[in-house]
Amino acid sequence: MKVFKTKKDLKTYFSNLIPKKSKIGFVPTMGALHKGHLSLIRTSLKENSVTVASIFVNPTQFDKKEDLEKYPRTTERDLQLLKDVGCHVVFLPSVEEIYNQNVSSERFDFDGLENEMEGKFRGGHFDGVGTIVKTLFEIVSPNNAYFGEKDFQQLQIIKKMVVKNHMNVHVIGCPIYRETNGLAMSSRNERLSIEQRKEASIIYSTLLEVKEKIKVFSVKEVNNWVISHFKKHPLFELEYFTIADEETLKNVSEISPDKKYRAFIAVYADSIRLIDNLSLNN
Structure with a gap:
């Protein structure tokens, strides 16, 4: 080399x-x-x-x-x-x-x-x-x-x-390379405590739930659920969650069958910022 x-x-x-x-x-x-x-x-x-x-x-x-x-x-x-x-x-x-x-x-x-x-x-x-x-x-x-x-x-x-x-x-x-608990691999993960790293599985599990919920509930209802979900977790603070058009990255208020969408999330564990996303189409 x-x-x-x-x-x-x-x-x-x-x-x-x-x-x-x-x-x-x-x-x-x-x-x-x-x-x-x-x-x-x-x-x-x-x-x-x-x-x-x-x-x-x-x-x-x-x-x-x-x-x-x-x-x-x-x-x-x-x-x-x-x-x-x-x-x-x-x-x-x-x-x-x-x-x-x-x-x-x-x-x-x-x-x-x-x-x-x-x-x-x-x-x-x-x-x-x-x-x-x-x-x-x-x-x-x-x-x-x-x-x-x-x-x-x-x-x-x-x-x-x-x-x-x-x-x-x-x-x-x-494709995103993930740790065994689903946490997206990042150089920042090394700064997490053992407990934070373990509990950070909530980020990916939330996205997986969003993928299922969006089939039944409105975008607004899913957004409200994510906000409520993180308010119950003491180790993480939600910075933002959005469902956006993959091409324009603009957040959307409803889902159309002919477009591609992703759920995007940013979370703080103390001062450590973690981001993730998931396709909602496949």
Whole structure:
């Protein structure tokens, strides 16, 4: 496995050692890797001749400085995991390498996708995501890029960015990788107490119940049930729950048989923020 810390060295490697017709798969990460990340790497390895992962904790997508400071950094462990799974190339840049002296975001128009759900609670977050993903795509020039569906809004926004910027990258969403109790795998899970991690099964079980209830009850009734359900649980505070159109991400008041919908949820366990979502169509 090759590890590069500069754009110049990575591009030199690609231009000199990678056959021109090689298909490149790319998995951008912020490190603190878990089985969900590794499942993306394995998918890329199956579908491409060269798989590249990046590890970069991107400062411009954090709306709270303390979240950036607390984000786990486990670089040596991450590199070993990537080597063990068979990743070919790792891009490990510094903040200076990516941003030079200007640590700021581009401004993007994602046709309103950025204003829904996460966008209402995390100011500037998706400009930061768009900035780093666009930059990494320009550096790596992948054919395929892989993202987990846990961050479904992010996935849709990256697909929109690729279209609007005429980038020749196929963005692929991969199923959410879950812990045995259903909790969506996240680097933040490591910060949960043993009790919180166990009880966090309520998030996924709630989504599963929503999928059944929406067949019988109205969207408003289901929303009210979720709010009431979390008020009874002492360990978790509901930030938001919404049923939204998969394409526009706008919340809906009724379900039509010809459209695709997802239930989205964000929950706090003390200061630790957990998100999840579930398709309501299959």
